[in-house]
Amino acid sequence: MKTYFKTLLLCIALIGFISCSAKNKKQNIASNQLKAMHHEPNKQFIKVALLLDTSNSMDGLIDQAKSQLWDIVNELSYAKCNNEKSNLLIALYEYGNDRLSGKEGYIRQVLAFSDDLDEISKELFSLTTNGGEEYCGQVIQKSLNQLNWGKNADDLKLIFIAGNEPFTQGKVSYKDASINAKEKDVTINTIFCGDFNQGISTFWKDGAKLTNGDYMAINQNNKTLHIASPYDDEILILNQKLNKTYVAYGREGMQKMSLQAEQDSNASVYSKANAVKRTVSKSSHLYKNKSWDLVDAVELEEVKVEEISDDELPSELKGKTKTEIKSYVAKKSKEREVIQNRIKELNSKRKDYVFKQKKDNTNSLENAMTKAIKEQAKKKKYSWE
Secondary structure, eight states, X not given: OHHHHHHHHHHHHHHHHHHHHHHHHHHHHXXXXXXXXXXXXXXXXXXXXXXXXXXXXXXXXXXXXXXXHHHHHHHHTTEEETTEEOEEEEEEEEESOTTSOTTTTSEEEEEEEEOOXXXXXXXXXXXXXXXXXXXXXXXXXXXXXXXXXXXXXTOEEEEEEEESSOTTOSXXXXXXXXXXXXXXXXXXXXXXXXXXXXXXXXXXXXXXXXXXXXXXXXXXXXXXXXXXXXXHHHHHHHHHHHHTTOOBXXXXXXXXXXXXXXXXXXXXXXXXXXXXXXXXXXXXXTOOOTTTBHHHHHHTTSOOGGGOOGXXXXXXXXXXXXXXXXXXXXXXXXHHHHHHHHHHHHHHHHHHHHHHHOOOOOSSHHHHHHHHHHHHXXXXXXXXX
16 A cells, blocks of 8 residues: 555655646746847947056047047947847057056046946046056056956957057056966957157057057147038937927936036037037937936836836926836837937048048057057957948
8 A cells, every 4th residue: 555655745745746847847938038029138248448548648649539539439339249239348448647546556447337428428528637657557457457348259358548648657567467368358459649650669568569559659749620411400409309208207317317418518618519529429229328217227128117206207297107107108209210310321421531631640648549449359259240
């Protein structure tokens, strides 16, 4: 009898196991089908750490960084890896500034890796110069230690360091920092602000060579050339319409919306054409604001309308039903898509016009960076549209 019951229990357990396995298999199939229906976002990143010398003589360099940010972003927005559009993260450091702590090597992390383009612009515009000691090896090492570089082999991981003092200054050797960079699959690119041969003699070229990076020399005092086009006015009108499609939510919503307007204004300080370039950036996939814009948050599945509380909503949505909120967000999303597509159409014509008018301006921060990024991206099978 005992043997009979043991056999019966064993059969029941076996049937349960088979049933559970079949159920799990069905669930896995359903899960895979769901993933196929909802395409997961691309996971490849271009990670750029920009290390800027903010000592007295570097006003021109900082000015170029501010005025050429949107050129750089726009160029990177066309990058693809494995036929998928890549994401962009930018980190920012300043070094060589007397206002910074000497104990920290006159170095400050201004911004860790971020995809918030408005925040990046804001921090660039906050930089000011002051005399100091420029420790290249130390700022490189600090960026390697502090930033989350990750281990994705498809990520393009780049450091760009710009300055004009000998690369050998400070207690941390640039050679040791380069060894650490290679371990993390990070390429160091050096931009000497001054004479090309002087940069070589002060070891800026060697600082790039150790990780197979690019060495470049620029005239940091060159003013950025922004070429106006017949399409600028319409693009800027579209920018105003685009801003009206953002739906601020949460504690930081209105503050972030104000920051967006502030960076529009900062871009226009340089010229109308530069404001146009920022508008083009805002029409790209790189400009996402899921932390404060309900349209992006819903689209990127950061927020579910059913779970958002009334006090997190803007005044125009307070007291509305969940169905009404969804309808409003969907309407704004569609408006944005139409506006962004029109901006892209006009920008295509603008680029053709500017290309015909453009004079040689290769001796600039933007040209040095985009040229190096494109060359190094080929090694990781990146391509440009």
